[in-house]
Amino acid sequence: MRVVVVLALVATAVVGLPVKGVVRAQGMRQPSAAVSKPPFPLDNPEAIAEGAKRFSASCTGYCHGREGRVSRAPKLRGKVYDPNFLYARISNGLLVGQSGLPMPAFQTMLQPEEIWKIVAYIMSLSNAKDD
Amino acid sequence: MRKWLSVGRAALLFVLVLLFVAPPLASGQTAGLNRLQNEDPNNWPMYHRSYDSFRFSPLSQINKDTVKNLTVAWVHQPGAIVQGLEATPLVVDGVMYYIASYNRVFALDAATGKELWHFYPKLDPVVNTLFFQPYNRGLGIGNGRVYFGSLDGRVFALDQKTGKVAWEKQILETKKCSCNFTGAPLVVKDKVIIGQTAGELPIQGKIFALMAANGEKAWEFNTIKNDPKSWGGDSGKFGGGGGWMTGSYDPALNLVYWGTANPAPDYDWGGARPGDNLYTSSMLALDADNGQLKWYFQEIPHDDWDYDAGLGESLVLDRDGKKLLVHQNKSGFVFVYDRTNGKIHNVWPMIHTYNFVKTIDPKTGELIGRNPPREVGKPKFICPWIAGGRSWNSGSYNPKTKLWYNTAMEVCEEVTVEKQTPQTEPAAGLFFGGDQVAKHPPGGEAYGHLDARDPVTGERKWSINFKYPPIGSVLSTGGGLVIHGDLEGTVHAYDADTGEQLWHFRTGSGHRGGPISYSVNGKQYIAVPSGLGSLVLGLYPALWPEVEDFPAGAAIFVFTLK
Numbered sequence: 001m002r003v004v005v006v007l008a009l010v011a012t013a014v015v016g017l018p019v020k021g022v023v024r025a026q027g028m029r030q031p032s033a034a035v036s037k038p039p040f041p042l043d044n045p046e047a048i049a050e051g052a053k054r055f056s057a058s059c060t061g062y063c064h065g066r067e068g069r070v071s072r073a074p075k076l077r078g079k080v081y082d083p084n085f086l087y088a089r090i091s092n093g094l095l096v097g098q099s100g101l102p103m104p105a106f107q108t109m110l111q112p113e114e115i116w117k118i119v120a121y122i123m124s125l126s127n128a129k130d131d
Numbered sequence: 132m133r134k135w136l137s138v139g140r141a142a143l144l145f146v147l148v149l150l151f152v153a154p155p156l157a158s159g160q161t162a163g164l165n166r167l168q169n170e171d172p173n174n175w176p177m178y179h180r181s182y183d184s185f186r187f188s189p190l191s192q193i194n195k196d197t198v199k200n201l202t203v204a205w206v207h208q209p210g211a212i213v214q215g216l217e218a219t220p221l222v223v224d225g226v227m228y229y230i231a232s233y234n235r236v237f238a239l240d241a242a243t244g245k246e247l248w249h250f251y252p253k254l255d256p257v258v259n260t261l262f263f264q265p266y267n268r269g270l271g272i273g274n275g276r277v278y279f280g281s282l283d284g285r286v287f288a289l290d291q292k293t294g295k296v297a298w299e300k301q302i303l304e305t306k307k308c309s310c311n312f313t314g315a316p317l318v319v320k321d322k323v324i325i326g327q328t329a330g331e332l333p334i335q336g337k338i339f340a341l342m343a344a345n346g347e348k349a350w351e352f353n354t355i356k357n358d359p360k361s362w363g364g365d366s367g368k369f370g371g372g373g374g375w376m377t378g379s380y381d382p383a384l385n386l387v388y389w390g391t392a393n394p395a396p397d398y399d400w401g402g403a404r405p406g407d408n409l410y411t412s413s414m415l416a417l418d419a420d421n422g423q424l425k426w427y428f429q430e431i432p433h434d435d436w437d438y439d440a441g442l443g444e445s446l447v448l449d450r451d452g453k454k455l456l457v458h459q460n461k462s463g464f465v466f467v468y469d470r471t472n473g474k475i476h477n478v479w480p481m482i483h484t485y486n487f488v489k490t491i492d493p494k495t496g497e498l499i500g501r502n503p504p505r506e507v508g509k510p511k512f513i514c515p516w517i518a519g520g521r522s523w524n525s526g527s528y529n530p531k532t533k534l535w536y537n538t539a540m541e542v543c544e545e546v547t548v549e550k551q552t553p554q555t556e557p558a559a560g561l562f563f564g565g566d567q568v569a570k571h572p573p574g575g576e577a578y579g580h581l582d583a584r585d586p587v588t589g590e591r592k593w594s595i596n597f598k599y600p601p602i603g604s605v606l607s608t609g610g611g612l613v614i615h616g617d618l619e620g621t622v623h624a625y626d627a628d629t630g631e632q633l634w635h636f637r638t639g640s641g642h643r644g645g646p647i648s649y650s651v652n653g654k655q656y657i658a659v660p661s662g663l664g665s666l667v668l669g670l671y672p673a674l675w676p677e678v679e680d681f682p683a684g685a686a687i688f689v690f691t692l693k
Contacts, residue, residue, distance in 0.1 A: 056566050057551050061517065062669040066547070066568040070676050072669040093259050100212045100664055100683025105260045109309075109560055 036112040042083055042120045051121030054114055058106070068125045072099045077128040086119045172609075173650035175222045178269045178315035179525060180647065182380040184444035186527035187607050188648035192655035194610030197692055198624045198634045204656060204691040205244030209235050214266040215664025216685040219315070219604060219645030221272055223291075227649075227658065228272065231685055232265040234281050238294060241658075242651040244689065248294030255283040257306045262561055263328045266664065268523070269315030269377070269645075271323060274343045280312020280325045286341055288323075300346035303327055308334045309559040314376045319387060319419045322349050326374025329354070330392030330411075330439055333553035333562040336373020338389055338415075340422055350422030354391045356409040363405025369553040369562060370404065371395025372411040376523050379445040379456075381470060386416045386425055388447070388456055388470065393431075393439035396564030397517075398548045400507050403564060407432040412440045414458055414466065416473060426473035428496065430460045435503035436487050436513060436546075438462035442523035446535070446586055457528075457586045463520020463539065464491050467587055479589030481582070482520040484541040484572045487513055504546040504565070516544035517567050518667040522602045525645065528586060529607040532627050535586035536613045540600035542577040542674070543570045569673040577674055581605070581615055583630060593630035599675060602665060603642035606657070614657060616642025618671075618681070622659045622688070640684030659688045 040047050056066075068076030074097075093105030106115060172189040179186050193201065209216065209231030220229035227241040233254065238247040258264050264282050271278040276297055277289040284303030289296060305311050309332055316325040322340045329336025335355040342349050354372035355362065362370055371394050378389035394411040396403055410424075412431035417424060430440045438461040446457035447470065456470035463482035468475060475496040489500030504511035518540060526537030544567045554560035571577045579600025583592040599618040606614040607627055616622040618641040624634040644660030662685035671678040 053549065056547075056549055057563060058561055061563075061567045062666045065669075065673060066566050069568065070672040070679055072672060072679055075679075095259070096213050099668075099679065099681070100215060101669075102213050102259070102265060104262060104264075108257075108260055109554075109558055 036087060036116070038083065038116045038119070039113055040116070040120075042116075042123050044120065047117045047120045048124045051117035051119070054110070055118050055121050063101075063103075068122065068128070072101055073097065073103065076122050077125045080126045081122060083119050083123060086122055087115055090115050090118055174224065175220070175647040175649050176272055177221065177317065178219055178271070178377045179379070179444050182382065183447035184379040184525070185446065185530065186444065186525055186605065186645070187529050189609040190648050190650055190655045191608065191610040192650070193608065193648070193657060193692060194612065195626055195633060198610070198612060200693045201624070201634055201636070201657070201690045202693045204689045206689070207237065207239055207244050207246075207687045209237065209685050211235055211265070212662060212683045212685040213664065214264075215640065215643050215683055216660045216662030216687070217266040217268050217643045217665065218660060219269045220647055220658050220660065220687060221270055222647065222649035222658075223272055225651040228270050228277055229660070229687060230267045230270050230279055232267070232664075234267055234279065236270065236277065236279065236289065236294065238277075241649060241656065242654070250289055250294045252281060252287065254281065255305065258282040258311075260558070261305070261309055261311060262331065263311055263313050267313055271316035271318045273318030274321070276343065278316045278318065278323045278343075280314070280316060282311050282313070284311050286312065286316070286323065286325060286346060288343070288346060298346040300341065302339055302341075302348075307558055308332065310334055310336070310373070317377050317380065317387070318343065319380050322419065324378065324387060326376070326389060326441070328375045329373030329395070330371045330375070330437070330441070331395060331397060331561050331563055332371060332559045333369035333395055333555055334559050335368070335370060336392060338374040338417070338422075352415070352417060352422045352424070354410050358409065361406040361409040366404035369395055369555075370408060370411065371562070374441050376442050379447050380419065381447050381454075384454075384471065385419050386470070387419045388445045389415050389417060390440035390442065390445065390458060391415060392441035393434045393437045395562040396551055397437040398504060398546060398563065398565035399433070399435055400548045400550050400564060401505050404433075408434065412438060412460075414440055414445070414456070414468065414473070416470070428466070428468060428473045428475070430464075430466055430496065431462060432498065435501070435505070436462070437517050438487070438519065442519070443521065444525040446528050448528065448586060450587060455587065457535070459521055459526070459537065461519035461521070462487060463515050465586070465589060466496060477587060480520075481537065481539045481589070482515060482541055484514045484543065485520070487515070504548050507548050507550055510545040510547045512543060512570065513546050514543035514572060515540060516542045516569050516670065518542065518670055522665070522667050524602050524643070525604040527605040527607040527613070529627055531609065533585070534583045534592055534627065536581065536583050536605045536607050536615070536627070538579060538581050538601045538605065538615070540579045541572055542600060543572050544568060545570050569670045571674060583613070583627070595625070595630055599671065599678065601642070602667065604645035606646040606648060608648050614646045614659070616646065616659055616661065618642070618663070618678075620661065620663070622646065622661070636688070636690070638686065638688050640682050640686070654691055657690045659690070661686050661688055
């Protein structure tokens, strides 16, 4: 490793190559989710409706299936989840999920309240059945 | 590597290789150009092998008679299986280069699989927030360097012999645009040409040409035309587009042909983006030197279905004295152009299950009887599905049989359009304007097929059906073979004339990448990337729930004769 770093520094000094390019790495670090609590009851109908819209706009057909139906990513209908688990998973994403799929991390894209609305929507699917 | 060889012995070996392995250049191929094209039959030096995008290897040692003797020569695994293995490997002078998920790049001895070097870039964690990740479809090679576009918006040039970084350039503001590079670059003379992802994002997608020597930007082409007639209101600011796959090149005309992606939002609830939305879902002919637009044809004006033109190969084909360009749009229709001026020569459907239009005029390319999903909140039945009549995988044209071997999908969907406000802060969010779920066609089961067709007329010579629509690219060879891997993890060799299966091998995971053929020291090989993964695969379980559990993987299987 020391050799790599030295070579990188030499290369940088001689021809101006960026050190970053020769650092070895595998994959990426996971961002951490900030601690958060739902700002509304998770059975709030308005929150669920807004969560449904946000869920629909965030890769449902390709990933979790429309309204949480079966897909390559886990089916969400008819399942009972811990809301804190859902919040953390939506925030942090997953490097390697089911069937070798990654799940994007949404914490930089969505405000905590928006993530909680998605959680509320997914929780509302616990009694839903496939068509 | 072969210093012990005298010049004379090397020359003799070269002649023997030409005599016994490589047949003469077939008619329809262009001879006398540089070695990055068809000159050396032993190599596969670019994404589609040659600038004409034929994906055809003239090698014939492995042929209809000998293919039964294929055996595994070696296997290489990149160690990252997330989203499978989508790439097409390259081979130049006995060295294989390929890229896997998380932009892992490898150089291998193409005869043994022994690793010569690898390069794992340190990627920005923003990649973990993106929709288009962590796959990559391929590399570019030229001027002693290996090029690729990264998941975090950079373009890299690696020393071809050592894998060390020669230069890297941050081209995209990935943290802001949520866009990146996933397609293979095209090296043309002293430039590296590459397009970005953008079609599902509220941004403006571009195609870039960088100087191969140092990465400096030579030109860029904005696929969102600055024209209020084409983009009503401020919709052009969020118009998407881009050119996420690899184009073709005609050296005689010095034109690069590059298809562009769909507009954003994918679905228009009526008024989301008034106008025809140039230059999205279009075929572009750009001057390779300066990026100037020589001609364009918008295959899907005001695209209402996400049927972009950014995918697959664009065949640079000469026939009966005409200079043609053959390109399959995602809608399943094949557009045949006069490539000198972009005028339509023919349009024909690769699929028979479609209702997004009644037809497309084969003389003008006009969409007749459009059937857009527009009513907010009300599901609408549309064919083909958002994965297209074909996905981004490529077919293969064999200049000996004059047939194009190409896959197709007969699948429909139910689209529900929803109004959506474009999100650009703190970073661009997905901008679909609705969602969809896969459906069987009326009166039958959805399926896919591999066809042998005349690329200009569409006349079909043979066809093979698959329960699960295939999403792997196709290889055809001078040995009269068609090589194709299916979704269940079996690679097949078919007779190019009849479609008869001559050989098959189970690789253990489905196929999404591109098989190739090459030769080292007089021995022909067939390399097959195996490893199931793809965004479109997420659409399958709605029709075939078992696909949910199809195993991911990533491995290069290389076969040769016993």
